[in-house]
Amino acid sequence: MAAWQRASLPMLILSALAVAPRHGYGISQALESAGLQPIKGAQLYPLLVRLQDEGKIVAQWEQSESGPARKVYELTAAGHRQREELCTEWQTFMTAVETVSRVG
Numbered sequence: 001m002a003a004w005q006r007a008s009l010p011m012l013i014l015s016a017l018a019v020a021p022r023h024g025y026g027i028s029q030a031l032e033s034a035g036l037q038p039i040k041g042a043q044l045y046p047l048l049v050r051l052q053d054e055g056k057i058v059a060q061w062e063q064s065e066s067g068p069a070r071k072v073y074e075l076t077a078a079g080h081r082q083r084e085e086l087c088t089e090w091q092t093f094m095t096a097v098e099t100v101s102r103v104g
Helices: 003-007 009-019 024-033 041-053 077-102
Strands: 057-062 070-075
Touching: 003 009, 009 024, 009 041, 009 070, 009 077, 024 041, 024 070, 041 057, 041 070, 070 077
Parallel strands: none
Antiparallel strands: 057 070
């Protein structure tokens, strides 16, 4: 995974959850279908635990029709605010990158 993608992973996860509650694999699939590199569970799940500990997301077990129960994650109000802040910071960063890359 590229360093910039790893650094922006909290924002990306919160953004995927802003669309709908999802289980870990669903988050990974949503990001991959958007064109991002695959996210390994070793990167995704510790971050989900951290976001849950910080109160940005909540999780609940949901029965699956085709297999074992899965943990489904959902944004909290604090998670929505954090996502907005991170997206604003990202836009500022991207503007600066575009400005610098046009020089020279």
